[in-house]
Amino acid sequence: MREDPFATLAEGYESWYETPLGAFVVAEEEKALETLLPPGEDLLEVGAGTGYWLKRLPYARKVGLEPSSAMLQLGRRKVPEATWVEGQGEALPFPEKSFDVVLLFTVLEFVEDVGKTLSEARRVLKPGGSLLVGILEALSPWAALYRRLGEKGVLPWAQARFLTREDLQDLLGPPEAEREAVFLAPEAEPPFPDADQAGLRAGNRGALYLGRWR
């Protein structure tokens, strides 16, 4: 097993969301995620981190799986209403057909085995359940920045892989629904809604690609 790239990051992990740009980005991501949420009772988030999304997800029973014990400890404190489980996406400690929804939100970037993680996610889905996968689009300007930071050894990017929507569709087939968000670049100036519209016009891929599969 690799070292935990998030071990030293847990404390400050959500602080970027409090910057003006970070707040815009996360609000855009939230809107995109909301439009794709399927109905259901039981949700599993694989790689739930510090629980930022888990806290906001409108499901009756929520489970957060997280391999980094530093992140999980914080998540458990922040989102006590969820059940937290330490574990890897490649080997989910749940019986098959356990959840209505499984969410992987920019998690495939960091798992050891993308294929195994996806097949495990599908294994634990109930019949008719939905798999929601968000990736940090490899062709967006944000991936250019994160690759650069990774080259400089900055965590977690030094241990990341970068996927395109086409990679995801090669792995999972065509999604039943999809969304894209965050078209502006990391050096955008406010007002950010204008910059975001401009990014779309410029041909930027959104930093976030979200797809939903059965």
Place this chain on the structure above:
Amino acid sequence: MREDPFATLAEGYESWYETPLGAFVVAEEEKALETLLPPGEDLLEVGAGTGYWLKRLPYARKVGLEPSSAMLQLGRRKVPEATWVEGQGEALPFPEKSFDVVLLFTVLEFVEDVGKTLSEARRVLKPGGSLLVGILEALSPWAALYRRLGEKGVLPWAQARFLTREDLQDLLGPPEAEREAVFLAPEAEPPFPDADQAGLRAGNRGALYLGRWR
């Protein structure tokens, strides 16, 4: 010495410039380059490729140095008015103080030793001469695409490194003049001038950064 990543690319190397997007991009690059050209008689282009820029540069005596014999052969045919020399940027076969201008146009991406290439370029400059360096900005959306292609083994990107303007300034100090061009993304739709303006507004870094140093 590494294998020549351009060996199989020479024939089609300029064909992208004939696509609508390619024509827009290269015209923007040419405008940026023109505004930075210093006066002088003798120009050396290091990594002159197939001579696309060498043909357009308004100097009385032009020398194109190129390590790839496939590229050089084509260049010699296309730009017979220049002197073509096979060689590496790290070991220029010229005495010191030979040229008024030395140009490296998206060449540092492919040399074995960036520092040596730059110090050689400066060695052959006449006193008061100018070094012009263009890079494919690592933080632009184009670098995201080329890194992706490189990961897939596509040449020449599989053998490229990606630099930022900050890297260049760390190596050479602050430039006496600089330009940026090509703010649109690889998937931009026409009309391209609008898309390019939008890219600037979105916070995209230009794909081309050009600096001039003494």
